[in-house]
Amino acid sequence: MSRWLCTPLTETLGCRYPIVQTAMGWVADANLVIATTRAGGFGFLAGATIAADALEGEINKVIAATGGSNFGLNFHMFQENAAQCVDLAIRYRLRAVSYGRGPDKQTIARFKAAGVLCIPTVGALKHALKAVELGADMITIQGGEGGGHTGGVPSSILLPQVLAAVSVPVIAAGGYSTGRGLAGALAAGAVGIAMGTRFLMTRDSPTPSSTLVHYLKVNDPQRVRVTTAVDGMRHRMIENPFINRLEQAGPFGRLRIALRSAWKWKQQTGMSLSHLFGVLRQALKEDPGALSQTVMAANQPVLLQRSMIDGVPDEGILPSGQVAAAIGELKSCQQVIEEIAQEAERCLDALLARRSEHQPAERWRTPS
Incomplete structure (x- = not known):
């Protein structure tokens, strides 16, 4: 892997590429997380929509298939089995948890004591500042382009705002599906990107074909x-x-x-x-x-x-980011991740080459 894609995200989460698969309800199951992990990304299980009596089994399935607990669990404190999610994440020493309406300072302290990283998702600057105050290790910002419940601030505004205001690593989400997007996020100062819709629209997604047709038609x-x-x-x-x-x-x-x-x-x-x-x-x-x-x-x-x-x-309802309109083909998680990584490297190499080409040559004077 090139130096471009080695970031605090890959170093801290232990994945090959700075690409995160988010926890889409009824989509981010064990099989999708396994495919993401094997492809070099970092995946989150959707704990909010996995039945309480099946959740531990899904966690064990990912561990058995990937050889470790290098993945995450997403949950909300208002769900009935929130306490179970907290206990399981700590018991199995999962690498991270993600959340929106999240745990209090005491629960976050429990995660940190167990070595479980806390990565909340926010849609506004004020929420990012509050998340850091509560003890977040990283923050995922989701711009208004993102799918499902989302704020109204575009990624192009929210990302620079949060980068300028916090000292923890920031992951960019909302509108990302390409290597150019990853290159842009890294150049801005983010440590990686997180994607939901792009992973939903893969061959490893459990989403029925009759539903995926609607996404592809957009x-x-x-x-x-x-x-x-x-x-x-x-x-x-x-x-x-x-x-x-x-x-x-x-x-x-x-x-x-x-x-x-x-x-x-x-x-x-x-x-x-x-x-x-x-x-x-x-x-x-x-x-x-x-x-x-x-x-x-x-x-x-x-x-x-x-x-x-x-x-x-x-x-039913079809939560989606606007980026669905830019995706016309279902690929495997491995194809998606590797193509994004390769395109990002090419973009960043070209940016560096452009800087070198326009750098003024130094002029040396011969001493008289």
């Missing part, structure tokens, strides 16, 4: 847009009939769609007939729009599952 970044219709928060996803219906409906219409979805998948959402009528009675007294968001937020794991597991994308 050729306009504007069709991968932000909506707040699902749970009231900024959520970037590919436009589909379900989202269009939700956005076009009024407050009661949204509530009807939310309740219909919750009832249809009542086994997963826990919706009972009495609960359904209780929500309707509440909607007559309160704000039906706010209630629809509460119900839809509870439905969200099922809506993701419909797309990412069941292969029925028009009945």
Whole structure:
């Protein structure tokens, strides 16, 4: 590997290339992390969508296949089995954990005492500063181009802001899928890039082909847009009939769609007939729009599952970064990582050569 790609990320995480595979819900399973690790990247398991009784098995599967615990686990403190995620990461001495709405200072101290690196993802400068204050070892910044829940600040603005404000290593995410992107991030001062959509759109992804077709068909970044219709928060996803219906409906219409979805998948959402009528009675007294968001937020794991597991994308949601519009082919993780690394090296070599070519020749005077 060239000197360009040896960064604090590769040295600290112990991977060959400064490329991180993020923890996409229902996508970042053991097989995807194994493929990423074998290809020289660093992968995170999506602990938020792996069943509690299956999580330890997924961790052991990666360890058995890769020969170590040189990978990470993503989780959120508001999930029911958050304590289990913390305990497993420490017990198996995983290399890192990642999180958005993350653990408190005491929990972070437990990770650090066990040698588990803490790498939160942030979408705003103020969140980066708070993460460092709490003890983050590295920070992943995700620009607004990124998929799923995302902020509104583009990577081109957020990355320089955070680099100038913190002393810990910074990983760039949101809009990355090429070696040129990696070269640009490294030149700016980042220690590597993190990608979600690019790894989702690989042959090693567990995403059903019927869903991947929707991602491959997108050729306009504007069709991968932000909506707040699902749970009231900024959520970037590919436009589909379900989202269009939700956005076009009024407050009661949204509530009807939310309740219909919750009832249809009542086994997963826990919706009972009495609960359904209780929500309707509440909607007559309160704000039906706010209630629809509460119900839809509870439905969200099922809506993701419909797309990412069941292969029925028009009945679910399709979280995606805008970079999906720039990807037209499914490759293996190894191809993706190696091609990105090679292109980045060529770009940085060319940049160095350009500097040398334009450097003024020194002039020497002969002493008189």
